[in-house]
Amino acid sequence: MENLIELVKNLGLSDKAAKIxxxxxxxxxxxxxxxxxxxxxKRTSLYYILDELIDSGILIAAKTGKKIRYIPEQPETLxxxxxxxxxxxxxxVKILEQTTRHTNRKPRVYFLFGPAGFxxxxxxxxxxxxxxxxxxxxxxNFLDYAKEKYILNxxxxxxxxxGVRSRQLIIDSHYARTIVAKDIQENRVSKFxxxxxxxxxxxxxxxxxxxxxxxxxxxxxxxxxxxxxxxxRKSIFETLWQVTK
Numbered sequence: 001m002e003n004l005i006e007l008v009k010n011l012g013l014s015d016k017a018a019k020i021x022x023x024x025x026x027x028x029x030x031x032x033x034x035x036x037x038x039x040x041x042k043r044t045s046l047y048y049i050l051d052e053l054i055d056s057g058i059l060i061a062a063k064t065g066k067k068i069r070y071i072p073e074q075p076e077t078l079x080x081x082x083x084x085x086x087x088x089x090x091x092x093v094k095i096l097e098q099t100t101r102h103t104n105r106k107p108r109v110y111f112l113f114g115p116a117g118f119x120x121x122x123x124x125x126x127x128x129x130x131x132x133x134x135x136x137x138x139x140x141n142f143l144d145y146a147k148e149k150y151i152l153n154x155x156x157x158x159x160x161x162x163g164v165r166s167r168q169l170i171i172d173s174h175y176a177r178t179i180v181a182k183d184i185q186e187n188r189v190s191k192f193x194x195x196x197x198x199x200x201x202x203x204x205x206x207x208x209x210x211x212x213x214x215x216x217x218x219x220x221x222x223x224x225x226x227x228x229x230x231x232x233r234k235s236i237f238e239t240l241w242q243v244t245k
Contacts, residue, residue, distance in 0.1 A: 011082050013058075016041060016049050021058060024072035029062075031069060057081050107226035117221045118145035121204070121211045122155050124223065130206045132165045134237045136193075137202040139176040145213070156186050169193050169240055191244045205233045 004025075008018040016039075023038035024030060032050070036043040050070065053059040058078060060071045073081070112120055125133060142151055159166070165187045170176045172192040180190040193199075200218070204211040210233045214220045224230075 011078065014049075016045070017053055017058075020046065020049055020053065021072055021078075024059060024070060025075075029069050029071050031067065035070060107224070107229070110223040110225070112221040112223070113219050115145050118142075118213065119154075121213065121221055121223060124209060125204060125206055125211065126155075126158055126162060126164065128206050128208060130208075131163065132167065134167050134169075134205040134234065135202065136169045136199060136205075136237065136240075138171045138199045139173060139179055142202070142213075160187055163187075165189075167191075167237075167241065169237070169244060171195060171197055171199055191241065193240075193244060203233070205230060205237055207234075 004022045005015070005018045008021055009015060013021065019039040019041060020035055023035050027034055027038055030038070032043055032046055035041075035050075036046055039046075050059065050061075054061050058073055058081070060073065062069045062071055112118075166189075168180075168183075168188055168190040170180065170190055170192060172195045176192065180192070182188075183190050200215060202213040204213070208227055208230055209223050209225045210230050211223045212221065
């Protein structure tokens with residue numbers, strides 16, 4: 001019975017609610033007294049939980065004369081109810097995200113490491129719903145964290161699918177020119193910075209976050225999540241963009 005209770009709790013029910021539901025399944029149809037005995041709960045504590053289960057559609061209250069009997073919905077029906085709730089929530093996610101964006105959040109700094117951190121950065125960037133991001137890079141830094149195949153098949157492919165564009169300031173090199181040659185097919189516009197400059201950190205700028213990615217041997221990635229900081233870095237990028245041929 002304990003295993004069944006744990007399974008039901010995974011659907012979001014409290015410990016007591018799960019005990020009552022499992023007891024109801026075993027009894028089939030029961031009174032409050034029978035549910036209390038079977039679940040091991042006090043009868044006085046059952047009433048508000050029963051009301052909650054009934055309102056959720058998990059239990060049915062059948063009245064015969066003055067007596068009320070409680071009948072549990074079948075597990076398949078319970079699963080359907082849970083799926084409907086998830087579906088309804090999915091339909092509201094965008095509204096909730098819009099609400100979050102308009103909330104005055106405190107600035108945050110995240111420190112990440114290694115290939116897993118590199119992939120997490122791109123998840124954050126591509127989930128930001130921005131239609132454009134800006135990048136300043138030497139170009140080869142990414143290969144320290146992920147193979148070129150992953151960058152093309154996962155990051156670039158998802159970027160194109162979402163219709164996200166990018167503008168890039170990249171240090172001139174033979175490898176950089178192979179990247180820039182694919183600008184059109186990868187939704188990107190690039191300009192070359194002089195090869196005499198060095199950019200050990202790659203910087204990626206969105207409307208709300210700025211990510212800094214070091215070469216792999218430094219193994220440090222950090223993200224600043226703050227609208228004002230993003231605006232500042234974006235202004236610096238635009239100044240560089242205008243003076244770069």
